[in-house]
Amino acid sequence: METTTLFAIPQMPLIQPGDDLAAVIVDRLHAAGERLQPGDILVIAQKVVSKAEGRLVRLSEVQVTDEARALAAVVDKDPRVVQVILDDSRDVIRSRRGLLVVEQKAGWICANAGVDRSNVAGGDGEVVALLPEDPDGSAARIRQRLAELTGVAPAVLINDSHGRPWRLGTVGVCIGCAGLPPLWNQRGLHDLFGYELVSSEECIADELAAAASLLMGQSSEGRPVVIIRGYRPPSHLPPAPARNIQRPAQMDAFR
Known part of the structure; x- marks a missing residue:
């Protein structure tokens, strides 16, 4: 068997x-x-x-663009996080309040380019991990x-x-x-x-x-x-x- x-x-x-x-x-x-x-x-x-x-980004060091601010207002997310997502994406596929689906640079279609705050050292949400x-x-x-x-x-x-x-x-x-x-x-x-x-x-x-x-x-x-x-x-x-x-x-x- x-x-x-x-x-x-x-x-x-x-x-x-x-x-x-x-x-x-x-x-x-x-x-x-x-x-x-x-x-x-x-x-x-x-x-x-x-x-x-070392695929980690400290949000306090992120320089936010006008594009990221505008998109953050649409999806209701931290503009710094949106900037990190855009920086690691090829294209925005879908966006609405609470949702941002992109084509991540490695080619994966996923929410937020896989950018995530969970289980990242610090516990304050100020460091995010990329794919x-x-x-x-x-x-x-x-x-x-x-x-x-x-x-x-x-x-x-x-x-x-x-x-x-x-x-x-x-x-x-x-x-x-x-x-x-x-x-x-x-x-x-x-x-x-x-x-x-x-x-x-x-x-x-x-x-x-x-x-x-x-x-x-x-x-x-x-x-x-x-x-x-x-x-x-x-x-x-x-x-x-x-x-x-x-x-x-x-x-x-x-x-």
Whole structure:
């Protein structure tokens, strides 16, 4: 019987800019009596990756433009935060009171470009975290560092919490991927009754990220790294970056 298990790495410390995140993960794994195994998949919360990479902005140092002030009045947000969002965005997709959806510089369509005050040191809301500048690159570097430290190169996913059209609530999604095929195009396969699939495409990376998010939590849980053990992606699919998930603008019905 095939089984897949998930467990959060316990007692992860608060990550600071410049920390060797991979080394911290290995240390906490060893302290818990665990080791990386071939085939493991690490799902890492975006926030700790951003912290380690120094993707933090102190709001007192932000220079607010007229564009940001005008948009802040529309969405009813701190003009400094709006400026940070604009600085890390390619385009504003939707804006109304309480909502600002943009295309973030790495290509992700999300609220506030992923800019977030929660779980950032200081507790006064005066420091915000941005998404990693290159999440796929971040995942690849962490994977390589884990291989150097342990001899095992697990797949690495970086996840973030995104909202979805037509549905309430956020879900963990993958924004960085290394060592795993993020998508499985199943067109041409057949169902139980012989019907040929013509439009089925499974987002493996998002499904794994969402599963890990159940253990990570959204507030004070302190479980930013989850190991998925036992899942085997289709062997014929090559690893690819998470940016392959992004729907081209011309195919996007919501723009």
